[in-house]
Amino acid sequence: MTAYSSRHVSPHVAQPVAQSADETADRSAGPGLSIEIDSKRYPPVGDAPAHVAIQGLRLTARRGEFVALVGPSGCGKTTTLNIAAGLDKDFEGRIGLPTAPGRSRPVLGYMFQNPRLLPWRTVYQNLALVLDGGADDDERIAALLEAVGLTAVRDQYPSRLSVGMARRAALARAFVVQPDLLLMDEPFVSLDELTAQRLRALMLDVWHARPTTVLFVTHNLREAIQLADRLVLLSAAPTRVLADLPIDLPRSLRNDEAAVEAFRAELLSRAGPAFRLLG
Numbered sequence: 001m002t003a004y005s006s007r008h009v010s011p012h013v014a015q016p017v018a019q020s021a022d023e024t025a026d027r028s029a030g031p032g033l034s035i036e037i038d039s040k041r042y043p044p045v046g047d048a049p050a051h052v053a054i055q056g057l058r059l060t061a062r063r064g065e066f067v068a069l070v071g072p073s074g075c076g077k078t079t080t081l082n083i084a085a086g087l088d089k090d091f092e093g094r095i096g097l098p099t100a101p102g103r104s105r106p107v108l109g110y111m112f113q114n115p116r117l118l119p120w121r122t123v124y125q126n127l128a129l130v131l132d133g134g135a136d137d138d139e140r141i142a143a144l145l146e147a148v149g150l151t152a153v154r155d156q157y158p159s160r161l162s163v164g165m166a167r168r169a170a171l172a173r174a175f176v177v178q179p180d181l182l183l184m185d186e187p188f189v190s191l192d193e194l195t196a197q198r199l200r201a202l203m204l205d206v207w208h209a210r211p212t213t214v215l216f217v218t219h220n221l222r223e224a225i226q227l228a229d230r231l232v233l234l235s236a237a238p239t240r241v242l243a244d245l246p247i248d249l250p251r252s253l254r255n256d257e258a259a260v261e262a263f264r265a266e267l268l269s270r271a272g273p274a275f276r277l278l279g
């Protein structure tokens with residue numbers, strides 16, 4: 001495991017590292033993700049005073065585990081993701097990142113609400129951009145584009161893509177680096193439900209084929225139940241873990257609306273009123 005604290009070196013971000021077949025063979029072995037945020041304080045800006053966003057937060061994920069992070073608006077989910085990613089180093093605490101055997105640094109993948117594709121690059125080029133020009137780049141990109149159904153538009157520019165296609169391209173880009181940790185910040189929000197459902201199913205297909213540790217932020221309890229192995233519910237002010245629950249609904253039932261609804265009802269009764277804040 002690669003560890004860093006606010007005073008140490010940040011992880012390697014979205015840069016691929018050559019991988020041997022042995023590395024890909026067992027991606028669930030080894031240490032996972034460990035987040036310890038003793039304190040995260042945003043400094044004062046203008047008239048706005050300093051703000052302590054997070055205090056004493058502890059969060060872990062086993063290697064290869066899919067963890068959904070849910071909680072009310074402003075409770076610190078994005079801040080936690082930014083800290084885990086090494087994008088925000090101004091905090092007190094320690095972060096331990098999963099790292100595949102043979103890699104000197106962890107590789108991270110991201111997917112945000114906004115696909116953030118470069119408009120002047122084709123779909124293919126947007127994926128190539130996060131790779132290092134290795135001999136197998138073309139093969140990796142082609143395989144991912146095939147997996148998300150974008151082979152036919154690989155040479156199109158993002159402006160020619162539908163909203164759903166653009167998210168699929170972002171999904172492919174997040175996985176093409178073969179991330180040790182995938183950070184997802186409400187990646188399927190503001191989509192019509194049918195498109196969102198298709199993307200969730202696609203996401204699971206890609207993840208099953210290319211297992212990695214996932215930290216997935218959502219406000220949507222049904223979405224968390226459909227996707228995750230574990231659900232961590234955060235409270236606001238102060239940010240802390242209110243509930244940490246396994247989602248032991250068989251994956252074969254995750255697309256069954258009635259089964260998800262029944263599981264959600266059970267979670268609400270198990271975890272109490274905290275979950276009622278969520279959809």
Ligand SMILES: Nc1ncnc2c1ncn2[C@@H]1O[C@H](COP(=O)(O)OP(=O)(O)OP(=O)(O)O)[C@@H](O)[C@H]1O
Nearest residue numbers: 042043051053071072073074075076077078079080
């Ligand atoms: N740059 C900043 N400066 C000052 N305060 C900030 C800054 N960014 C976030 N905050 C504050 O930190 C707290 C956590 O914000 P964060 O964006 O992490 O919450 P969130 O749980 O992701 O919210 P949402 O679900 O609405 O996206 C909030 O009170 C927010 O106002």
